Amino acid sequence: MATTTATTLRLATAGSVDDGKSTLIGRLLYDAKSVLADQLEQVAEASKRRNGDGEIDLSLLTDGLRAEREQGITIDVAYRYFATARRRFILADCPGHVQYTRNMLTGASTADLAIVLVDARNGVVEQTRRHAFIASLLGIRHIVLAVNKMDLVDFSEDRFDEISRDFCEFARGLTGVRDVAYIPIDAKHGDNVVHGSERMPWYGGVTMLEHLETVEVAGDHDDGRLRFPVQWVIRDPESGEREYAGQVAGGTVRAGDEVVVLPAGVRTTIADVRTLDGSLDAAEAPRSVTVTLADDVDVARGDMLCGAADAPEPVREIEADVCWMADAPLRPRGRYALKLGTQSVRVIADELIDVLDVHTLDRGAAPAELAANDIGRVRLRVSRPVVADAYEANRATGAFILIDETTNDTVAAGMVSRA
Amino acid sequence: MSRTLTHLDALESEAIHIMREVAAELEKPVLLFSGGKDSIVLLRLAEKAFRPGRFPFPLMHVDTGHNFPEVIEYRDRRVAELGERLIVASVQESIDAGRVTEETGVGASRNRLQTTTLLDAIEEHGFDAAFGGARRDEERARAKERIFSFRDDFGGWDPRAQRPEPWNLYNGRVRRGESVRVFPLSNWTELDVWSYIEREGLELPNIYFAHEREVFARDGMLYATADFIERRPEEEPFVETVRYRTVGDMSCTGAVRSDAATLPEVVAEIAATRVTERGETRADDRVSEAAMEDRKVAGYF
Numbered sequence: 175m176a177t178t179t180a181t182t183l184r185l186a187t188a189g190s191v192d193d194g195k196s197t198l199i200g201r202l203l204y205d206a207k208s209v210l211a212d213q214l215e216q217v218a219e220a221s222k223r224r225n226g227d228g229e230i231d232l233s234l235l236t237d238g239l240r241a242e243r244e245q246g247i248t249i250d251v252a253y254r255y256f257a258t259a260r261r262r263f264i265l266a267d268c269p270g271h272v273q274y275t276r277n278m279l280t281g282a283s284t285a286d287l288a289i290v291l292v293d294a295r296n297g298v299v300e301q302t303r304r305h306a307f308i309a310s311l312l313g314i315r316h317i318v319l320a321v322n323k324m325d326l327v328d329f330s331e332d333r334f335d336e337i338s339r340d341f342c343e344f345a346r347g348l349t350g351v352r353d354v355a356y357i358p359i360d361a362k363h364g365d366n367v368v369h370g371s372e373r374m375p376w377y378g379g380v381t382m383l384e385h386l387e388t389v390e391v392a393g394d395h396d397d398g399r400l401r402f403p404v405q406w407v408i409r410d411p412e413s414g415e416r417e418y419a420g421q422v423a424g425g426t427v428r429a430g431d432e433v434v435v436l437p438a439g440v441r442t443t444i445a446d447v448r449t450l451d452g453s454l455d456a457a458e459a460p461r462s463v464t465v466t467l468a469d470d471v472d473v474a475r476g477d478m479l480c481g482a483a484d485a486p487e488p489v490r491e492i493e494a495d496v497c498w499m500a501d502a503p504l505r506p507r508g509r510y511a512l513k514l515g516t517q518s519v520r521v522i523a524d525e526l527i528d529v530l531d532v533h534t535l536d537r538g539a540a541p542a543e544l545a546a547n548d549i550g551r552v553r554l555r556v557s558r559p560v561v562a563d564a565y566e567a568n569r570a571t572g573a574f575i576l577i578d579e580t581t582n583d584t585v586a587a588g589m590v591s592r593a
Numbered sequence: 594m595s596r597t598l599t600h601l602d603a604l605e606s607e608a609i610h611i612m613r614e615v616a617a618e619l620e621k622p623v624l625l626f627s628g629g630k631d632s633i634v635l636l637r638l639a640e641k642a643f644r645p646g647r648f649p650f651p652l653m654h655v656d657t658g659h660n661f662p663e664v665i666e667y668r669d670r671r672v673a674e675l676g677e678r679l680i681v682a683s684v685q686e687s688i689d690a691g692r693v694t695e696e697t698g699v700g701a702s703r704n705r706l707q708t709t710t711l712l713d714a715i716e717e718h719g720f721d722a723a724f725g726g727a728r729r730d731e732e733r734a735r736a737k738e739r740i741f742s743f744r745d746d747f748g749g750w751d752p753r754a755q756r757p758e759p760w761n762l763y764n765g766r767v768r769r770g771e772s773v774r775v776f777p778l779s780n781w782t783e784l785d786v787w788s789y790i791e792r793e794g795l796e797l798p799n800i801y802f803a804h805e806r807e808v809f810a811r812d813g814m815l816y817a818t819a820d821f822i823e824r825r826p827e828e829e830p831f832v833e834t835v836r837y838r839t840v841g842d843m844s845c846t847g848a849v850r851s852d853a854a855t856l857p858e859v860v861a862e863i864a865a866t867r868v869t870e871r872g873e874t875r876a877d878d879r880v881s882e883a884a885m886e887d888r889k890v891a892g893y894f
């Protein structure tokens with residue numbers, strides 16, 4: 175069980191229908207002992223109803239998505255939780271089909287690691303490449319290529335090597351991915367998921383769970399430069415002192431730090447870093463704290479405190495990759511509300527620069543519009559200067575959503591490529 | 594999240610961030626406080642998010658009139674300690690006003706009636722956001738729900754039309770009459786909640802700890818006796834040492850046999866348990882496999 179000092183790994187899974195994603199997740203939960211008796215009872219009963227044999231179908235543990243498929247309703251992300259003595263895991267179970275790219279993006283946007291599943295018989299297919307590409311676009315640094323159904327290729331080392339080589343060649347072109355782990359598994363019978371495999375003695379690597387428990391993810395989300403978006407201002411009713419509340423978005427905030435308040439550009443010093451439990455020497459991302467400032471400067475929600483030495487320039491234009499999420503397309507001149515951290519501004523889509531071909535992963539010429547689930551690069555003009563980093567440098571200060579102000583819907587997820 | 598913060602610290606920071614976003618972006622939030630352990634954690638997180646200031650929202654309890662007296666006593670004491678405002682929305686008043694009809698007979702419960710009382714209160718006060726303590730690990734329908742869960746004019750949840758929610762960028766925009774339910778504990782598990790209560794030294798209503806109580810058995814669960822709960826002739830009451838794992842309406846919350854009388858003992862027992870919280874103690878979810886999803890669509894929390 176998780177101890178109070180365990181850290182968290184957020185992971186996302188994606189695969190084509192029938193690659194064995196549900197079985198793999200069920201296997202992870204079951205073998206990691208995160209399935210409780212009444213859940214297991216339900217699954218055993220459902221297995222009997224469905225398959226008629228005595229074998230428990232672990233895929234039914236995560237049956238949510240299958241039910242949705244049968245009912246023909248939108249397939250969405252489902253979250254699962256499990257823990258070992260070393261770590262606790264938040265797993266976003268994402269739909270893999272291209273028409274659910276927007277849901278996959280929601281689930282994978284917070285992930286540290288992505289498990290990309292392939293069927294050993296089919297090897298690397300178009301969808302494998304698309305999933306890995308989206309993972310890299312989202313700044314996920316760690317990929318596990320899980321080669322499943324090894325039993326159906328006679329546990330062949332050659333077949334595994336062939337698939338791994340194929341993927342490796344492709345993955346070389348993915349910027350930002352730091353490591354890929356290649357693991358041959360049989361999710362149905364459990365080989366190399368939580369326990370090792372006697373049937374694949376040639377495999378010298380770790381099991382999936384061991385990899386998840388030990389993969390190093392510190393420093394993945396930001397480049398270490400101080401970013402503190404102000405969320406809320408608290409006024410002490412007794413002393414009248416103002417505390418600026420927020421979640422550290424990059425680097426570490428310390429008392430004595432020279433900071434600049436953006437977009438105004440005013441310099442000041444952090445006087446104190448606090449939580450309800452008292453003052454802290456320092457707070458690192460993603461900790462929620464309050465800070466007080468040495469000078470009486472004007473600071474409000476939407477402002478960002480940045481290290482004086484490495485503060486970004488506020489900009490009036492950003493270039494970004496967006497995943498379009500609405501049924502009504504994005505067209506040039508479209509107007510939206512943009513939310514980036516705690517900043518809210520209006521934007522106009524000045525230019526659609528390119529669109530990704532989801533089959534070849536090539537960036538095509540400037541499109542007339544972006545339709546639902548399209549990914550493309552756009553240039554946005556903003557109504558007031560915004561403070562942003564490239565998503566590559568900081569996932570919190572480089573990510574935004576667009577909101578259609580007539581419907582209030584979230585219509586796009588965006589990643590700043592150049593601010 | 595993650596990186597080098599411990600998982601409880603990371604969950605705490607995430608929840609505080611969510612609460613501050615709501616305070617900043619919505620006009621009239623409310624925090625639903627039942628006196629149960631999840632909402633007790635929510636209150637603690639609100640202190641962490643907004644002290645030394647006051648909470649930028651009132652608290653509200655939907656009182657079925659069939660609550661455990663120990664919980665009501667705790668609720669009032671806790672609210673007084675915090676010096677915050679509590680609104681009590683009463684199911685009894687909804688019944689008296691003819692908005693809902695009381696169920697009768699064996700198995701009668703006011704659990705369903707709460708939804709109307711809640712929606713009426715949200716409308717009456719013009720709340721556009723309501724914090725709840727629900728967690729995604731509780732059951733399948735919740736596992737898919739967003740942290741900001743949009744509700745239409747009728748308070749309904751449409752699982753087909755959830756707003757995408759990438760990163761921690763929440764879209765709380767609503768029109769008049771619409772609202773969002775916000776779940777800061779979405780990513781917490783039951784064990785996380787208990788570990789946090791232990792770490793923060795939070796006081797709980799005493800029914801969470803082993804105590805002697807007159808109970809009767811029904812459908813493999815133990816229920817407290819009360820004059821408003823009708824029993825079948827064979828449902829003989831007896832005294833048992835029990836504690837509660839969740840706290841809801843007396844008529845539909847089951848107790849578990851337990852000798853765990855202190856917080857560390859309860860945490861150890863939860864860590865070793867082999868049955869889910871809802872499976873063990875909530876009659877309302879046992880009705881059908883899709884029970885929760887159906888109730889949520891109708892506006893339940």
Ligand SMILES: Nc1nc2c(ncn2[C@@H]2O[C@H](COP(=O)(O)OP(=O)(O)O)[C@@H](O)[C@H]2O)c(=O)[nH]1
Nearest residue numbers: 190191192193194195196197233323360361362
């Ligand atoms: N032989 C074999 N079958 C598997 C394996 N993993 C999954 N399956 C089967 O493949 C089918 C699809 O699996 P499922 O988990 O539902 O796939 P999903 O659509 O990706 O969630 C089911 O019949 C599984 O029992 C495996 O490692 N070996």
